[in-house]
Amino acid sequence: MADPIVDRVKSSLGSMALNIENPRLHRIYATVPREQIVAATTALHKEFDTRYICVIGARDIGDNIELVYPFALEKEERLIVLKTLVPKSDPNIDTISKVIPGAVLYEREAFEMLGVNFRDHPQMEILFLPETWGDKGNPLRKDWTDPRKAEGGEQ
Amino acid sequence: MAEVTIPIGPIHPALKEPERFMITIEGETVVAADVRIGHIHRGIEKLAESKTYIQNLYLTERICGICSFTHTTNFSQATEEILGIEVPKRGVYLRTIVNELERIHSHLLWIGVAGHEMGFDTLFMYSWDDREIVQDLLEIMTGNRVNYAYNTIGGVRRDMSPEIAQKALKAMDKLEVAMQKYIDIGLNEDTILKRTQGVGVLSPADARRLTAVGPRLRASGIKYDVRKADPHAAYDEVPFEVITSDTHDVHGQYVVRALETLESIKMVRWMVTNLPDGDYRVKTPRKVPEGESFSRTEAPRGEDIHWLVANGTDKPERLKIRAPTYANIANVAFNLKGAHIADVPMIVAGIDPCMGCMDRVIIIDADKKTQTVTDEAGLWKFANDWYANGGKK
Amino acid sequence: MARAGYMIPMLLGKLTKKPVTVMYPYEKLEPFKDIRAKIKFDTNLCIGCGICARDCPSGACYMVDIPNPVDKKKKTPHFDLDMCTFCGQCDESCPKDAIKLTDEYELAHFKRGELIVK
Numbered sequence: 315m316a317d318p319i320v321d322r323v324k325s326s327l328g329s330m331a332l333n334i335e336n337p338r339l340h341r342i343y344a345t346v347p348r349e350q351i352v353a354a355t356t357a358l359h360k361e362f363d364t365r366y367i368c369v370i371g372a373r374d375i376g377d378n379i380e381l382v383y384p385f386a387l388e389k390e391e392r393l394i395v396l397k398t399l400v401p402k403s404d405p406n407i408d409t410i411s412k413v414i415p416g417a418v419l420y421e422r423e424a425f426e427m428l429g430v431n432f433r434d435h436p437q438m439e440i441l442f443l444p445e446t447w448g449d450k451g452n453p454l455r456k457d458w459t460d461p462r463k464a465e466g467g468e469q
Numbered sequence: 470m471a472e473v474t475i476p477i478g479p480i481h482p483a484l485k486e487p488e489r490f491m492i493t494i495e496g497e498t499v500v501a502a503d504v505r506i507g508h509i510h511r512g513i514e515k516l517a518e519s520k521t522y523i524q525n526l527y528l529t530e531r532i533c534g535i536c537s538f539t540h541t542t543n544f545s546q547a548t549e550e551i552l553g554i555e556v557p558k559r560g561v562y563l564r565t566i567v568n569e570l571e572r573i574h575s576h577l578l579w580i581g582v583a584g585h586e587m588g589f590d591t592l593f594m595y596s597w598d599d600r601e602i603v604q605d606l607l608e609i610m611t612g613n614r615v616n617y618a619y620n621t622i623g624g625v626r627r628d629m630s631p632e633i634a635q636k637a638l639k640a641m642d643k644l645e646v647a648m649q650k651y652i653d654i655g656l657n658e659d660t661i662l663k664r665t666q667g668v669g670v671l672s673p674a675d676a677r678r679l680t681a682v683g684p685r686l687r688a689s690g691i692k693y694d695v696r697k698a699d700p701h702a703a704y705d706e707v708p709f710e711v712i713t714s715d716t717h718d719v720h721g722q723y724v725v726r727a728l729e730t731l732e733s734i735k736m737v738r739w740m741v742t743n744l745p746d747g748d749y750r751v752k753t754p755r756k757v758p759e760g761e762s763f764s765r766t767e768a769p770r771g772e773d774i775h776w777l778v779a780n781g782t783d784k785p786e787r788l789k790i791r792a793p794t795y796a797n798i799a800n801v802a803f804n805l806k807g808a809h810i811a812d813v814p815m816i817v818a819g820i821d822p823c824m825g826c827m828d829r830v831i832i833i834d835a836d837k838k839t840q841t842v843t844d845e846a847g848l849w850k851f852a853n854d855w856y857a858n859g860g861k862k
Numbered sequence: 863m864a865r866a867g868y869m870i871p872m873l874l875g876k877l878t879k880k881p882v883t884v885m886y887p888y889e890k891l892e893p894f895k896d897i898r899a900k901i902k903f904d905t906n907l908c909i910g911c912g913i914c915a916r917d918c919p920s921g922a923c924y925m926v927d928i929p930n931p932v933d934k935k936k937k938t939p940h941f942d943l944d945m946c947t948f949c950g951q952c953d954e955s956c957p958k959d960a961i962k963l964t965d966e967y968e969l970a971h972f973k974r975g976e977l978i979v980k
Binding site: 608 | 867868869872873876882894895896897898916917918919920947948949950951954955
Binding site for chain 2: 338340341366367368369371372373374382384386388391393395415416419427442443453454
């Protein structure tokens with residue numbers, strides 16, 4: 315069954331989308347290059363009025379960090395997920411909080427947990443970790459080790 | 470008038486869970502609110518990567534003590550989607566029944582907490598007394614009062630015998646009578662009206678902008694419910710109405726929650742009578758193939774999301790959890806500004822905050838010069854200036 | 863038609879209701895059927911497969927170096943109820959039904975280690 319929403323996503327993203335998948339009803343995954351994440355978000359926002367971002371998820375996949383931006387559509391009742399890769403050697407990406415204000419908190423979480431730097435973010439600071447965290451690393455990266463282990467302290 | 474900054478929390482008699490509010494007041498009015506929440510970050514997402522799927526079921530259950538079932542439902546649904554398993558109809562229905570029972574008990578709990586916050590402890594005692602009906606039912610059905618351990622990957626762990634079904638129907642009749650009373654009281658009792666009407670008004674535009682979820686969003690007049698928008702479990706078959714309110718305040722939330730509970734009672738009754746026969750669970754492999762899935766459920770407090778990535782072993786590669794309070798706390802900070810200081814507990818309690826779910830959040834959403842709504846750019850500028858000056862104004 | 867004291871009829875109605883709570887040590891509530899409480903372990907059925915220890919979410923169940931009565935080469939599980947969350951996963955995972963959940967819920971004790979089910 316062809317989903318008309320998928321075609322609309324395709325046409326609004328245009329050449330930005332490297333790959334569009336529709337594994338089941340209500341889920342549309344689109345991969346975009348990281349330089350165009352703001353452009354893609356803006357295009358979706360114009361087309362569907364994606365006011366609502368669920369979360370920004372990030373995960374460590376070897377040399378890259380994968381970021382996912384799920385947008386819930388209110389009227390169309392779909393979940394559009396934008397995916398992009400950020401290399402660990404240059405973990406910078408533009409913030410989408412200018413388009414979707416609700417993304418501010420989630421970007422900060424991705425920043426502290428996986429070390430992705432969001433350019434032009436209004437307040438790029440630690441969110442969940444304690445203020446005394448310092449440079450103990452990004453805990454959700456796979457190569458992160460508990461600093462307390464190295465010190466031989468109690469875990 | 471001189472401005473005074475009062476810290477409330479992290480440990481404070483008025484707060485149920487550790488959280489901190491820095492409230493700047495001018496006279497009796499809050500002019501700035503800084504919310505710093507979640508002194509109970511437990512690193513569950515990292516821990517989940519080192520546990521097997523079966524162990525993670527019980528781990529996700531412990532994210533929250535009240536809406537524990539919605540987290541396990543989410544986790545099981547995500548795993549089942551990657552495994553490509555179809556849960557038997559009976560299992561899906563039983564899962565939905567417990568989900569709705571959880572909503573009933575959570576909303577009754579909220580009515581009690583709201584009553585307590587507004588100084589109306591009689592309501593608190595009575596609603597928690599009536600909550601025991603549904604708690605007892607959950608205990609009979611699942612074996613425990615709070616962390617039910619009822620869900621499993623591929624279905625549910627226990628069947629519902631005809632005797633329990635009879636008990637459930639009787640309990641629903643009792644609860645319906647009780648709920649009618651709470652709706653009546655909520656609409657007419659002076660104590661409630663005076664403490665909630667016009668408090669914490671969030672316009673639909675602001676609710677959209679600040680990504681409110683759940684009853685807070687519906688109390689702002691937006692008809693959005695994940696149970697309808699992204700039907701999971703048996704919600705595409707069960708008839709129910711999405712309740713909204715056009716008053717946009719805490720009283721609207723009371724009405725939404727109370728009517729939603731009534732709706733849930735009807736749903737449970739419908740599901741128990743139309744419970745399909747057959748198996749209630751299927752055997753699942755321990756190893757999950759590579760894949761990823763987004764699972765969404767409507768928790769009592771709003772939309773709950775799990776993003777699960779599997780890597781072919783018996784442990785997940787990544788589990789990202791977004792609990793509803795995390796999405797809702799932004800509008801609390803927004804609503805606190807300009808509120809009367811006595812209304813602060815009411816506004817905070819309004820979203821039914823669950824700090825255990827949410828972890829640690831810091832929001833600066835204040836503009837001390839004016840109490841009117843500022844645009845986003847203004848807020849950013851304020852926040853930037855605030856930090857540039859080392860936290861001074 | 864808001865008015866104060868709307869709850870008075872409800873209040874009066876509750877006067878005749880008997881208390882919800884009971885005087886616990888003297889008066890006990892009947893535990894529900896199929897409640898999950900203290901674990902009962904039958905060593906003679908255990909084959910020492912270790913699935914219970916692998917599935918236990920809280921680390922309450924672990925294998926110790928005591929030869930299994932059925933298979934001497936295998937280990938035996940111990941259940942430390944101080945750590946147990948009473949989820950009943952071990953009961954469900956056990957292929958030989960050696961683990962059962964009883965309805966004995968009064969588990970307070972004076973010494974650490976008194977609650978290890980062997």
